[in-house]
Amino acid sequence: MLNFLSRHKTELPTAESALPGREKAMPVPARHHVLDAPLQGPFPADTEQAIFGLGCFWGAERIFWQIPGVYTTAVGYAAGMTPNPTYEEVCSAKTGHNEVVLVVYRPAEVSFEDLLARFWETHNPTQGMRQGNDVGTQYRSGIYTTTEMQAAAAAVSRDRYQEALTAAGRGEISTELLPAPDFYYAEDYHQQYLAKNPHGYRCHAKTGVPVPR
Numbered sequence: 001m002l003n004f005l006s007r008h009k010t011e012l013p014t015a016e017s018a019l020p021g022r023e024k025a026m027p028v029p030a031r032h033h034v035l036d037a038p039l040q041g042p043f044p045a046d047t048e049q050a051i052f053g054l055g056c057f058w059g060a061e062r063i064f065w066q067i068p069g070v071y072t073t074a075v076g077y078a079a080g081m082t083p084n085p086t087y088e089e090v091c092s093a094k095t096g097h098n099e100v101v102l103v104v105y106r107p108a109e110v111s112f113e114d115l116l117a118r119f120w121e122t123h124n125p126t127q128g129m130r131q132g133n134d135v136g137t138q139y140r141s142g143i144y145t146t147t148e149m150q151a152a153a154a155a156v157s158r159d160r161y162q163e164a165l166t167a168a169g170r171g172e173i174s175t176e177l178l179p180a181p182d183f184y185y186a187e188d189y190h191q192q193y194l195a196k197n198p199h200g201y202r203c204h205a206k207t208g209v210p211v212p213r
Contacts, residue, residue, distance in 0.1 A: 010129035053142035055131025069110025
């Protein structure tokens with residue numbers, strides 16, 4: 001029975017089996033609890049956006065909002081099939097979505113390569129449909145890019161980090177690299193969760209292998 005449940009949680013649904021979702025978007029706060037910037041666009045012209053999945057989005061968002069040059073962050077769901085899913089639906093493994101962080105940053109202040117380095121060094125990208133003790137499709141590693149330059153940089157970064165992991169006797173990177181799909185904001189209480197709940201749950205594992213600079 002346990003093997004069945006684990007398999008269920010780690011297999012992506014088909015388009016036919018995915019939940020139908022809804023048309024109405026999730027209401028979210030107007031401003032970031034920490035950065036006091038808007039959570040939703042339009043964003044300033046001097047910013048770019050990227051989406052990252054690296055396990056439970058509570059800890060993942062905190063990693064990025066602390067980086068100088070990041071304008072705003074928000075948690076949500078991406079790379080699935082169900083429109084405007086709820087947290088419970090995503091956790092059912094019947095939407096195909098990943099728990100992700102939308103990162104809006106100023107390239108003049110922080111490079112995309114710097115964001116990639118932080119991404120790799122703060123989780124284990126070799127674990128497939130899990131991160132640490134959290135098992136399920138929503139915990140997979142993913143980089144979702146909004147420009148061709150980001151996509152190229154992500155691929156180069158992945159390959160360089162794989163070389164470092166291989167040299168250290170570690171496994172193969174399972175991170176999915178995709179053009180940014182639709183991003184659906186998560187519920188209000190998930191936004192900047194660890195700022196509101198400083199002792200809240202953190203799940204991130206690390207490889208212990210330095211990111212090549």
